[in-house]
Amino acid sequence: MRPATRLIAAALATLAPLTVAAQLAPGVRMPPEIGAAYGRLGKAMMAHDAAGVRGVWAEDFIVNSPANRVLRREEVIAAMADDLLDYKDFHKHINAIDQKPEVTVVMGYDTMVPLKGPGAGRQVTRPFTDVWAKRDGRWQLIARQATIADAR
Incomplete structure (x- = not known):
């Protein structure tokens, strides 16, 4: 496994108890600071740790959610x-x-089985675009598009 692949896999492994795997397309390199931020975010999301999520998501974070609704940071945290x-x-x-x-x-894209909400109980494919900005010397997620493209 390439070092960049190991880095993102290790960062995403903090999403336990999920079975998590990450793959980087050939030639794609994960910046270490972004990989670490993904790891912190995954850990916070799984623990339902709002403060941890706020530490990665910018105050003005916005997402086009899997439910095809535009949400702000605090709505997603709720x-x-x-x-x-x-x-x-x-x-x-x-x-x-x-x-x-x-x-x-x-x-x-992400593939997963949501336990609740759109696609619950079925494997879904969810294309995503994440936009990270460097603010005050640290990377924060400022925008995300993550709508469901396919549910099996």
């Missing part, structure tokens, strides 16, 4: 607190990473 964001068999496939000095875009 859904997490209501136990609506649980998954099993989560796999992240990263197809492209475009890093600039102050913005990084990560694109790919």
Whole structure:
């Protein structure tokens, strides 16, 4: 396994108790700071740790959610607190990473089985685009698109 693949796999492994796997497309390199931020975010999401999520998501974070609704950071955190964001068999496939000095875009798709909400109980494919910005010397997720493309 390439070092970048090991890094993202290790970062995402913090999503336990999920079975998590991450794959980087050939030639794609995960910036270490972004990989670490994904790891912190996954751990916080699984623990339903709102403070941990706030530490990675920017105050002005916005997402086009799997339910095809645009949500702000606190709305997603409220859904997490209501136990609506649980998954099993989560796999992240990263197809492209475009890093600039102050913005990084990560694109790919996730496959998982949501336990609640859109696609509950079925494997879904969810293309995503994550936009990270470097603010005050640290990377924060400022925007995410993650709508369900296919449910089996």
